[in-house]
Amino acid sequence: MHKPALPLEGTDTFQDQIRIVLVETSHSGNIGAVARAMKNMGLGNLWLVNPNSFPDEASYARSSGASDVLDRATVVSTLDEAIADCVVVMGTSARGRKVPWPVIAPPDAAATASEAAKGGRVALVFGRENHGLSNDELQRCHYHIHIPSNPEYSSLNLAMAVQVMCYELRMHYLRGLEGEEGSPYLKAMTRPGDEGWDVPPAEVHDVEGFFGHLEQVLVDVDFHRRENPRQLMTRLRRLFQRAGLDQMEINILRGILTAVQKAAGTHGKAQGLGKNNEAVDKAAEQEDGHV
Known part of the structure; x- marks a missing residue:
């Protein structure tokens, strides 16, 4: 049996305006791992394009308490269905395409996606485990996101790639709070006198x-x-x-x-x-x- 869902406190991080789209995922366990990565960072809008197997026990088992993200997941047959109502689409890609495309790193992608989400829905698209997104699918994206991994061992697990982007989105969201009421998650606590330290500094x-x-x-x-x-x-x-x-x-x-x-x-x-x-x-x- 899969673990029961834990409270999803952060689904309002982007008011579900940013969706994670997985294209033809072959291993259902990766879908569960993605759900866990999303929920860790306060996202909950998951779309699945023609998955090989979903829902099943493997996906729920790997979600480790993020089963509510899987329960809410939208399953569609084509990428076009998943992005039709979006204003910006970003796809993860390696560099080196014959026709250059706008390429941005994860932090810039998070900033761009967050800004675009104020005016409409944004899709972050992740491809198949074995060969990513096709050229045709990448051409449907306004931006390509390149994660600068080790060039000698650049292959990232699907959930790891999603985690990188969800983390950057979360960090951008929290930094935005600092200008308002402030985000306690980003404030360093390293010595007496810092907010949260239990004893005052010695006089x-x-x-x-x-x-x-x-x-x-x-x-x-x-x-x-x-x-x-x-x-x-x-x-x-x-x-x-x-x-x-x-x-x-x-x-x-x-x-x-x-x-x-x-x-x-x-x-x-x-x-x-x-x-x-x-x-x-x-x-x-x-x-x-x-x-």
Whole structure:
């Protein structure tokens, strides 16, 4: 039995104005894989031109929860039927045709398709697994899309080719949202202070307290000599400042340092290691609930 359909939250990405058209697909499992690729990127309008076998269990099994895309699929006999009501048609093709045709890369194709979809339906056409689209079919396309794969191994699985285009369409859609309410999917979250980070960045006085504490511990364990410091603390300072610590990370690090001092029998001897030492001593206990 095939997996039940998961909610298709993104079918309004292009209001179904952009359709994926598969021409004479020979392996029904590829149709299911295409449905999965589409649903991953928020598209749900699938057209099938004279498939060898559909619907069948193989296509639904390969869809992995995208069976609703297959349920909605439109099956027609000819490519002309699939593109008759479209204003722009794009077909995937390798370069090297005798008569040059407008050729665009996937990102440009996504931008062109998205713009055209504002005024009518757009078809992205993918050919047969073994030899793609015929010259006659390609001549029905306004643009040819060329995926710049490795020329020494350029053959892409059908679903992979569809995934490339659906991804580019999705990215173009999300970038368009940034000018409005913004798209959280495209915003990087790499350090404290970024939207979505769970703990605020460490403040300077807390970081300086950590550096003082670190230096003292290194002295306690005979790893560092203040009278002959060389560049140790400078390099450690550069290391930790490059990391961009948050408040909890500072507490955890100072808790580790305190544990080292207790093990070395030096805890409490040094002064001036920063304020809130009591809170620092409890950091090891706190980390279990925050890491």
